[in-house]
Amino acid sequence: MSSATPLLRVEHAGVRYVLRGGGFFAPPRTLDALTDVSIAIPEGGRLGVVGESGSGKSTLARVVLGLVRANSGRVLWEGHVVDYDDAGTMRALRRGMQVVFQDPFGSLDPRMTAGQAVGEALQALAGPVPSVAAQDRIRAALSEVGLGAAFANRYPHELSGGQCQRVAIARATVARPRLLVCDEAVSALDVSVQAQIVNLLHELSERHQMSLLFISHNLAVVRHLCEDVAVLCQGRVVEQGSRDAIFGSPQVQYTRDLLAAVPEPDPALQRARIAAARVQT
């Protein structure tokens, strides 16, 4: 956090999808998934991006990772504009940023053990590593996410959802990325496991000064993990600020609506909310 240049900066990013349909001569219909989105994450910082389904959260993550090309705007990594078409840049960038997806079973190869999955990522990102050293690093990566040595030989179907997500995190962090993109990484988990994974991400981020771009629809989780928050609505950033500002005094009605929708185990609070929802509709 010492350097003034943020690790990652997205400037005025816009993404427009061309939709199929319409007649042969009709102009193609388009959908603006992102419009003029700008965010910045300092070294070691944690930014939460929240919004409903279809608000463009995942598209933003994909633009950062280079899985979707922005039609306008640019992405800066350590102050330099990223050229997503340059193979050399992309190799370096993949070492610098990694991703954890929502579905832990879907993102692991069912034919690979946890150790093989982590080893594959290590080989791909850190280049050829002597096999003894590689085994040590795989073991270290698994133990860092709370999985003992016995887990290295297990296949995804032998693991619970939370354990699979730990393997996915170990795989993403084994080559020490500086930014971890988490796309709804805890949304599919039970609350008790979700809490473990949120704590794990927090620890890894603190210990290795690893930045997080944390995409979620659950504002309560974001409040526990992230220092800064950006609220997306229909592809635009409608509000952006520190955790205290967004949760303490939200300025935009959309943010207030999102906050009001979070279920909390407080009967009085929930009843009042349901009653309020009833008056509205």
Added chain:
Amino acid sequence: MTADALLQVRDLEVDFSTSQGTVNAVAGVAFDVRAGECVAVVGESGSGKTQVLMACLGLLAANGSAQGSVTFAGRELIGAGEQALNTVRGTGIGLLSQDPLSALTPHLRIETLLTEGLLDRGLASRTEARERALRALRDVEIPDPESRLRQYPHELSGGMRQRVALAVALMCSPRLLFADEPTTALDVSVQARVLELLARVRDRGLGVLIVTHDLGVVAGLADRVVVMYAGRIVETATTADLLAMPRHPYTAALLAAVPRLHGAAQARLVGIPGDPPQPAERPPGCAFAARCDFADEHCAQRRPELQQDPYRVAAVACHRPLRAGTEHA
């Protein structure tokens, strides 16, 4: 109190026969659901909560078997034949499942999905069924229901699919609704609407049995909560009592794991360390003992029975239950 129970579950056991022998998934589960009441069954993945619902509807996997008693409106469902069960499924008990996309047959139009239950049972004529389908879509606040009837499930958003699935579950006017993790796959704002619709279903006088892992979901909707761990009930209480003063350490831990919008934004959430024991590896004593902050040797050896609380409509299965106002040493 039990006389007017719509659903009465007693000593329910569910076993699965596997290549490693018989595995017990649910043991000694008992609770009631009355008309106009919402009961929530809460637990982590693998606690057996979904198997309770499946056993009630006779929908266990082929290697599963249920013992004990489940009566719906006085009729025994455990061991009942397919024909008898089919008079209860849909018309007596509606089912809303977790994943609306796999619950709605993909190649059928919304109209067919809504009306087939009525038409197959001969409960309505085609025009009558269509009228009721339109009304059902309006009830779940689907805009422009006429054009929705012609659409396919994949053309709807996730939140709309779940509302259509709710409309389908209610088409044959059941008296009881089973909702299995109805909001887990949805984002928060859609979740809030589905919960509101379920509250309305309950207020219309239906019994609602909801299964979830999220105590936040339970708070505004359920009247009573049944907490399950490793196939057994560990605590039951009214929602207000349970959330204000959980007695079982597991309930307290589940509650502490829910991320909050209010109170201090502490950096660490309180997770429950470790995983629940596999069904085949459950200890002789309390199944939660290995993960419990308060357990002693006694806990791991002898299983605590579910004890009725003398002062509340509540029960807890714990040797060392938490007490209000006193911190455990």
